[in-house]
Amino acid sequence: MPARTGRRVDHNGHSLIEIEVRCGECGAPTGLVDGATIHPRRADLAHLRFYACGCGAYVGVHAGTLQPLGTPAGPATRAARTAVHRVFDPLWRDRADASRAVARRDAYRWLADRLGIRFEDCHIGMMDRPMAERARAACMRGQAARSMRRIDATPANVIG
Secondary structure, three states, X not given: OOOOOOOOEOOOOOEOOOOOOEOOOOOOEOEEEEXXXXXXXXXXXXXXXXXXXXXXXXXXXXOOOOOEOXXXXXXXXXXXXXXXXXXXXXXXXXXXXXXXXXHHHHHHHHHHHHHOOOHHHOOHHHOOHHHHHHHHHHHHHHHHHHHHHHHHHOHHHOOO
């Protein structure tokens, strides 16, 4: 009987061994580095792992795994993704009618529909800069529509 080599995935199916990750900016293979390499002035991040490319793009990994959180990205793409999260996350985090997991899944399904892409392909961490900019615009329209529904539902706005 062969010796057990240990688990290769965690309970969510995320990799516990280094995998090949291609850069989202230039397409080159990346390497696994520690947080001190990416953020040398942030001692609190030194223990984290990242996939980094020679072009300067990088991406973090899911906690306790070596599964990337998305595709490695440069500063402009990371900024665009962060901007999407600022408007996207409130769309699902504020829902009281569903669990966080259900609310988040539903929000990604909504976003995929607005972007005209498959739900399975809709993840902010996988978006390039142009797609992230489109996603942010869609989310901003979604927030505006949501705000209008809240205003229209208040008793003061009921036309008698």
